[in-house]
Amino acid sequence: MLPLTCIRKPFVYSIAAAAMFAFAQPVQAENTDLKFPAFAQAVAEAALGDSEVAAYYRANGYAPIWTGATEAERARLQALLKAILSASDHGLPVAAYDTTELTRMMRDISSPRAQGEVEVALTHLFLTYAHQIQTGILTPSDIDPGMTRDPHRRDGTEILNAFTAAENPEAFMHSLVPGSDEYARLMHKKFELERLIERGGWGQQVQAGALKPGESGLAVVQLRNRLIAMGYLSRSATITYDAAIQGAVQRFQEDAGLNADGVAGPATIDAINVPMEERLRSVIVAMERERWLSIDRSKRYIWVNLTDFTARVVDAGSITFETRSVVGQNRSDTRTPEFSDVMEHLIINPSWYVPRSISVGEYLPGMIASGGSGSGHLQLIDGAGRVVPRSAVNWEAYTPASFPYDLKQPPSRGNALGLVKFMFPNQHNVYLHDTPTKYLFDHETRAYSHGCIRLQKPFDFAYVLLAAQESDPKTFFQDILVTGRETQVNLVDPVPVHLVYRTAFSDLRGHMSYRADVYGRDAKVWAALEAAGVHLPGYES
Template sequence: MPRFTRSWTRHLFAAAAIGCAVLAAAPVAQAGVTAFKQALAEQVAGEAPLTAFYRANGYSAIWTGPGEDHRARRAALLEALDALPLHGLPAEDLSGLRARLAAARTAHDLGLLEAELSRRFLDYARRVQMGVLTPSRIDPDMVREVARPDLAAQLAAFAEAERPAAFLRGLAPGSAEYARLLKARLELEEVVRAGGWGPAVPAGRLEPGDTGSAVVALRNRLIAMGYMRRSASAAYDGALVEAVRAFQEAHGLEADGVVGEETRAAINTPARERLQSVLVALERERWLPRDRGARHVLVNLTDFSARIIDDGKVTFETKAVVGARSPADKHTPEFSDEMEHMVINPSWYVPRSILARDYLPRMKRNRNAASYLQLINSRGQVVSRAAVNFNAYNARNFPFNVRQPPGPRNALGKVKFMFPNQYAIYLHDTPEKHLFDRHTRTYSSGCIRLQRPFEFAYELLSRQTDDPRGLFHSVLETGRETRVELETHVPVHLIYRTALTTPKGALHFRPDMYGRDARIWSALEARGVAIGAVNG
């Protein structure tokens, strides 16, 4: 977490000390123990984590005693709550709590405060570990299940911690990405406060050889963003071409060095909107599992890429095709699971959603439509289409599975990678290789197609055989559908990031192709996440 300024730190501890001094002057005498415990027990009744914690410790104080350890916990909590906006979380109004700390006089008062401080701890712990939103309530395709920490155990561990401030800081995600996003948030806030990156680039195409005020505006904005050194040139020269290309690469655009409509819109995007994307990315990072796996597969949908990560480093990367933008039921969902096996020479069993949308209507019009597909009955037998009245069925009561057998035109290509899930999403090969030549690759019905599926398979198999290529091709050449187990399952994380960082700390952006991050930002604003009222 970024360090606080010395003046801010002194202010926080001074504010906390007001309550500390008063509490030290009002020790809980033996006669007041019963009043303290009764007030505390009544306050935490019905709150499972607090009831579990205080029942275990005999309803003893951890916040409101006169000892130095109690003072340190109070100060650390107030500091952490004040710092919530640094994480892109809603600010807390602590004035009422500080007033109660200063005014506490009786054992009953202290019992109420004890419960309130523990309640604030739990709320802080939930927010920095889980975020403030439930993904599926924002978008039905954000089906990620956010892990719930054992809050009672964390409160117990905090009570025993020698360094309470460090304990609270350690509750936030510890990933390198989270730390880099925090740094990016600070930097972008400074840009927003300073008024942004300067005047927008005027409408119209700009390309090498152009001159004039629009080129100057382009140059100045790229300088302000850090993509080129200061220059007095008014020409679209080689240095400007390289700066435009660098910007395009960092924003998921075709890096042709020319400013067309799409590139100009990205360059003119205000710093304030970029900051919103970073705040959304911080919330998204809180949703991910803390333990992603020493080896795992990471698919960033907005980046059209799939990577194998080993101990934090990319060991394999390939282009990917993801779900189409329209209709919405083709959007690729976001979730995490475990890859268990691959199927070489796979059959394709048409999902019910695709059957209802595409194939059954065609078969009703022409029973021989899509003749490469077989109808399979409940006994696994192929059924002749001549025996089926397609108009008697809909997608819900259609009694057959629809299968495309292995072959050169199979929709799944030569191999699929399975992490069994209720959404029927997996990674696979494809016969439509030409789609990987396109910059924006939103063409599938939801699954993720890989440009280099064979090499992906070799890398996965490299942990269980000395000859992964030989093993793979010995099975492939049989032409038979064959399941190959992964001896060690590999976690798979399907994510969606419009703001992301590189290992060296550079901040990149991608288009919000499904509109999910816009919905997340609206929900965060509704929950109280704010950016200073400065335009950029």
């Protein structure tokens, strides 16, 4: 039984040896049409079905980029082989980089036709790596309809042109790897967890439903040992839930997004008992998600992590504002989607135009049954945007499905959107806003909305955004607020917004935090990664 990393190296060394041998040998020419020699014909045939590869070779006159004898071709090949050696380090599917068959093909090169087949096989290997390392293995929307993010997969012909034009092929291969600090920290955590798993993990799970300070016994010892193994507690021989353990539990709770009271309640015990292998899966999934995302982190952006129930303003890599959030309920029609857009304006004293799905599902049945007396805080709006008196409606003539009016809630402190909303127009009709139901922010798990993101500190959030264009943003905001009139305020510099879903993420100190898979999306992503050939590093015969 050998570690996977030990198995991979012979593949690469053998293919390198085969390549250096094969490409150094003279290849006997075949009888063929001189206008379309055997090598070119083999390349064209091998590229059938791959329009990007075919287009590239047509454009370059079917010249080799790997299998010739020039120094440039040898440098490209060496750079490719070095890169794929580290494919498993990035959580890429090992099978996609198994070079056994390619090595055999190289050793058997005896004609221009065989050389052409190897040429295209190497190009396919290169593009597989380039696409997977740069923009991910999966297409998000194929996994879950709520994952509408576009990884912006690059055209293969464009990548090949850039690669062959590069003066330093190895530097080019390295440039394909996501350059974010978060990706580097996730990769570091992946290595760390793999090493710990080889050494036995975090030890025995805590066999208790809950524990509190002052208790003693075997379960406390299990809790102590697990906290030591996780790095939250210095070595200790205590069998009592003392102040040191309480402090360690608090630190763990902070990293897990739990109420940091130092008491190991059921939610804390469950989080502490999560197997290390599950945490490693979360990290590998987060690396794939990071490959889907393209952010200019040198500028301001808004970061909403749905699993963390927070919204942040980030400036040049530093968190300059953070607030708790409420996200969509875990139902098929209310889960908050994942996507990126640009915040263009905010609306102070907003009206709430009730989505039809909410009108039909929640308000209209009661309004029709009561003859129009229910839900008095809502106005009826006709097709021309006019308010219709309830007395003018024949309530008995309609069902919720046939009701011809829209529902609107005028600006007020009781408005479902609160007193301000933040707009980044999108196909989902999702945005950030205030809310009158403040008590929900006291909950650890905050999935209660119909899909939009509610903010605990919306006024402060507005002040931070307006500070970029107003000398006194608070006064500016409050002066509009007291009018009670619906007012749109455009952002002079629109701000990118990223609604993301990360169950594993780091803080700026490199500490890893984990969250529950509230919508089950990471489980779907991991299943799809496994189907694509990704697995946890381990041992194979």
